[in-house]
Amino acid sequence: MTNASEVLSSIQSAFPGAVLDSRVESDRRLWATIDSNKILDVCKHLSSKLNFDHYSGSAGVDWIARKEMEVVAIMASHGAHQVVAMLKVKTPRENPSVKSLTGLYWNANWYEREIWEMLGINFEGHPELYPLLLSDGLMGAWPWRKDFKGYPDLTTGERAVAITTTEGYTEYHFPPTPAEIEAGTVVTQRPKYPSFREREEREIKSDSEMIMHLGPQHAMVPGPFLLDILVEGERVKKAFLDIGYIHKGIEKIMENRTWLQGITYTDRMCYVASLSNNECYCGAVEKILGLEVPLRAQYIRVILEELSRIQSHLIGTGEFLTLIAGVGFAPWQYMIMDREKIISLIESVTGARLTHTFVRFGGVRNDLPEGFAEQCRKDLPYMKSRIEEFIELFAQDPIYHARMENIGSISAETAKRMGCAGRVLRAAGVAYDMRREDPILVYPELDFDIVTGTRGDSADRIDVTLREILQSIRIIEQCLDKIPSGPIKTDVKIPKKIPAGEAYYRVEDPRGEMGMYVISDGGDKPYRVKVRGPFYATFQTLTPLLEGVYIADAVAIAGSMDGCPSESDR
Amino acid sequence: MDGIIEIITQFAAQEPAIFALIIGIIGAAVLSAVVNVGAMLVIWADRKVMSDFCNRFGPNRVGGRWGILQLGADAIKLFTKEDVIPSGVDKGVYVWAPILASAGTMLVAAAIPFGALHIGGKDYPLVVANMDISAFYVEAALSIMSIAVFMAGYSSNNKYSILGAFRGVARMIAYEVPMGVCVISVAVMAHSLNLVEIVQSQTVWNAFAQPLGFIIFIIALVTDLGRVPFDQSEAEEEIICGYSTEYSGIRWGLLYFQEYNNFLLGSILMALLFLGGWNGPIIPIPLLDIISPMIWLLMKVIIVIWFIILVRASLFRLRIDQVTDLGWKWMLPLSLVNLGWAVIIGSYFA
Structure with missing residues (x-):
């Protein structure tokens, strides 16, 4: 098994002098500053020799006091080893420019575009440096x-x-x-570039083709984003995606709020997965502080995060089914009804239905209420029987198979290359789950399976989602048996000013791998928070999947991604 | 009772033209009242049965806890809404499309027997235009709705509308043919194209005599009505509202209403052709025995409507290419097989 120091020594021996600065945080985390001229070679070496086939995202940091900017590429592997390499490249603040990794990693495209439009760092060799989240008026x-x-x-x-x-x-x-x-x-x-509209209309080749808008206001979209499809008759020839309609600038807002206030903003990134987002932020801060979370608090967090996964999966699946069946589809109503039970369980603990703000640095806000375990033991077997019923129902429905099978299929190789996350990746047959890869809290002590599909199509995605709910139920049942009594918060007093440091923390969000890169400069506010959203990663793969399908399939593919534009735009 | 009938028969023999005119006017008035009120009840049932199936309440405020007056409230709202005609539309076609849809529905209704009155041991069918080819005529007139749909979609000058219109026509062509073949199969067994005679000839329901035709006809009927799983022409998750995207106010209301008119008429046609129509034992209670054929027909129609509503709540929507595939590759050959079966059975028992 490869560990971080081995990766570091391998880079150092292959490229002497390329690593300017390095820190091995643990077996799983490597921080290294790479010479900006050698970053491409180092990445090539990592991907070919050391199985770093997962480009997990990148973050730009503006070090105004040091008059330089940093681009941090987050590299990992799809299961070959568990090292996350954070490769930093420095560039002067005047005319910042670094080498683009799009040639090596397909999915670097959006991450680098975002850094370009937000921080003005130019990426040499990037094929389409157009604005992604911001409007044209804000460019520059x-x-x-x-x-x-x-x-x-x-x-x-x-x-x-x-x-x-x-x-x-x-x-x-x-x-x-x-x-x-x-x-x-x-x-x-202001940089010069063709507008979204111009780029789109360039592709129209004949009179029989037209551009149709699916969004930003459309019955298909789970939140506002613009999906334009170039159609000829019923066939989609090309798809164009424009996001940023609910870009809230949460990462920037968090830089202007205190550490504790930041938790409330993570809720608003994706309200159906707010507990995972809380966990991700708090975990990163705990890592900077070096805090140990009491065991009971860890179990409470796991229970609530799994409950939140169940409800997120239920609404994600149900919404998707209405896209291909119409709003009158009865199972959707039943899923919402079942979800209500889970929401009530979470509400009884956190007091909120969607935006919980429940996780705290070094613990949780409050303990489980009286009778929570009993209520859970009553509701979970019911939920299990219902999920099994749904799986059986869809398995025997011929129209379901006709509409979903081999629609939007991705092979395991493609899914890895494109950097999909969550159910899209697992449906393609890649067993990649943060609960195993980068275990946090008490996950290593719990027994659960990682559900994978075989074909990677829409049917598999639904199947994986539903079977994941069964695994979540299994986890919660184990937690209820094992949960010890004790404090729910650490005894250590959390300082108002978090000591200087940086951490990258990953959790398994209902939509896949979510990571937060938090930097503290010793102040009472975060210096930089970078959110690596799972849907942002999956979303990027949507447009290539839509080429050549029918309009109805475009809806079936886009819906199967379990979208949350709120989280991808942040 | 016999006296009145005798007087009417005498009048009809003496002044056939005036008699036909009077009957026609009464028929048209009664017809539009019955069909439109019936369609309103169908809309109400659609919402209420659907919500029951989905574990919801459905309309429950206007008109008591059953929400029976909800439709009236909706109609008032639609009538008083601003009538928006977008500037880019082909105005003539746009305006006439809902009217053609309504006219088409009434043409269907004219030839459909809504039951019969059992007077003096004899059934008097309640039909406005008792024509010899009424089965075929009704089936043809049902497809006028598709022309209206195409007019509405084509004139709207909207991408979603035009796709909805194309889908509607593609679907209609693929399913009118097997539906027509099924009607012919029924006619072959009944030795008549007259709906009244078809009903009277069904000592055994056609649903049992030709089960294949029954299944094909009900699928084709759901397709014709444009309901899930065949509602591609107005699939809101794909093309917003399909052909009626640009319509608003009462024009949209008319288009929407005609779908339910057709729903009602199609269900009656189904009951007449395959479920024995108004045939059934006469209830031996005074007055009830007169309308007992109508009670039987009503029960059958309600079952058909109920079934089609539940189909909507439980099935996924097919893709348009799958719909046409199913129509041409399966339904048409199978309906021809059914025609052969009907010819064999029909000539054996003739």
């Missing part, structure tokens, strides 16, 4: 740089510039305004 403002003032200006409180038109309306412009640009009083740094 580089909002995630530390010296960005914001609209309204955080220092002066001024709103965007208001201009009264000749008709008497008031228009708001982000500076610089058109008048300022015309007068030449400001230096515009």
Whole structure:
């Protein structure tokens, strides 16, 4: 089994002098600063020799005091070993530019685009450096740089510039305004690129083709995103995806809130998986602090996260089924009804139905209420029987098979290469689950299986989701048996100012691998929080899957991703 | 009672033209009232049965806890809504599409017997236009709705609408043919294309005499009505609302209402062709014996409607290519097999 120090020595021996700085945090975490000229070679070496076939994301950090910027590539492996390598590349703050990894890893595309539009770091060799989350009007403002003032200006409180038109309306412009640009009083740094619309219309080759909007307001979308499909008759020829319709800038907001306040923002990233998001953020902070969570608190966290997984899977599956069956489809209503039982269980502990803000640094907010275990033991067998019923129901439905089988199939190799997460990846047959790969809390002591599919199509995705619920029920039942009594919070006083440090923490979100990269500079607020969302990763693979399918299948594929645009946009 | 009938028969013999006119006007008035009120009840049943099946309540505020007046409230809302005609539409076609749909439905209703009155040991069928080829006529007139759908979708100048319109026509062509063959099979056994005679000839229900035809006909009927699993022309998860995307207010209401009119009429046709129509034992209670054929027909129609509603709640929607595949590759050959079966059985028992 490869561990972090072996990976480090392998890089050092292959490329002497490439590693400028390094830190082996544990067997599973390697932090290394790589010479920016050699990053491509090092990545090639990692992927070919050391099985680093999973590009998990990348984060940009603006070190304004050191006058430099950093791009951190997060590399891991799909099960060959458990090392996560955090490879940093430094670049000066004036005209920042680093080498793009898109040639090596297909899914680096979106991550690098995001860093480019947010921080203004240029990626050499990136094929399509277009804005992803931001609107065209904000390009060139580089909002995630530390010296960005914001609209309204955080220092002066001024709103965007208001201009009264000749008709008497008031228009708001982000500076610089058109008048300022015309007068030449400001230096515009706006990059030149074709707009989304232009890129789309370039692809229309004949009169028989047209572009259809599925979104941002459409019965198909689970949240606002724009999926444009170029259709000829009933066939989709090409798909275009535009996200960022509910980009809230949560990562930036968290930099301006205290450490504790940050927890509430993680809730809002994806409200059906808010407990996992809480866990991810708190876990990262605990790692910086070096805190040990009391055993009882660990069990409570696991129980609630698994309950939240069940309810997320139920609503995800149910919503998807209505996409191919119409809203009158009865099983969807039954899934929602069953989900209500789970929600009530969570509510009895946390007091909230969706946004819980329950996990705390070094523990949980409150203990389980009286009679929680009994209620769980009563509801879970019922839930189990219902899920088995659903599996049986879909297995014997011929129309279900006609609509779902071999629709949107991904092979295991492709799924790995594209960096899918969660049920899309596992349905393709890759047993990749953070609860095994990067175990946290008490997961190593629990007995559960990782459910995988074989074909990687929509039917498999539903099947994997439903069978995962059965595993979650198994986990909760074990936890209820094993849970010890004791404190629910650590005795250590959590300081207001978290000591300087950085951590990368991964949890298994209902949608797959979620990671948070948290940096502290010793202040009372995080210096940088980067969220590696699972749906963001899966979402990127949607457009290639839609080429050549029917319109109805496009809906069946997009729905099977178990989407949460709120989390992918953050 | 016999006296009144005698007077009417005498009048009819003396002044056939005036008699036909009076009967026609009364028939048209009664017809539109019966069909439209019936369709409203069907909409109500659709919502209520569906919600019951899905463990919901459904409409339960307007008109008591059963929400029986909900449809009236909806109709008032639709009538008083602003009538929006988008600027890009082909206005003539756009405006006439809902009217054609309504007219088509009434044409169907004219030839359908809504039951019979049992007076003096004899059945008097309640049909406005008792024509010789009524079975075939009804089946053809049912497809006028598809033309209206195409008009609505094509004139709307909307991408979703045009796709809905194309899907509607592709589906209609694929299923009208097996449906027509099924009607012919029934006619072969009954030795008549007249719906009244078809009903009267069913000593054994056609559903038992030709089970294959029964299954094909009900699938084709659900397709014709455009309900799940065959609602591709208005699949809201794919193409918003299909052909009626650009319609609003009462024009949308008319289009929507015609679907349910057709639902009702199609279910009656189903009961007449395959479930023995109004045949059944006469209830030996005064007054009830007169309408007992209607009671039997009503029960059968309700069962058919109920079945089609439950299909919607329990099945997935097929893709449009699967629909046409099913229509041409399975339904049409099987309906021809059924026709052969009907010819053999029909000529053996003739």
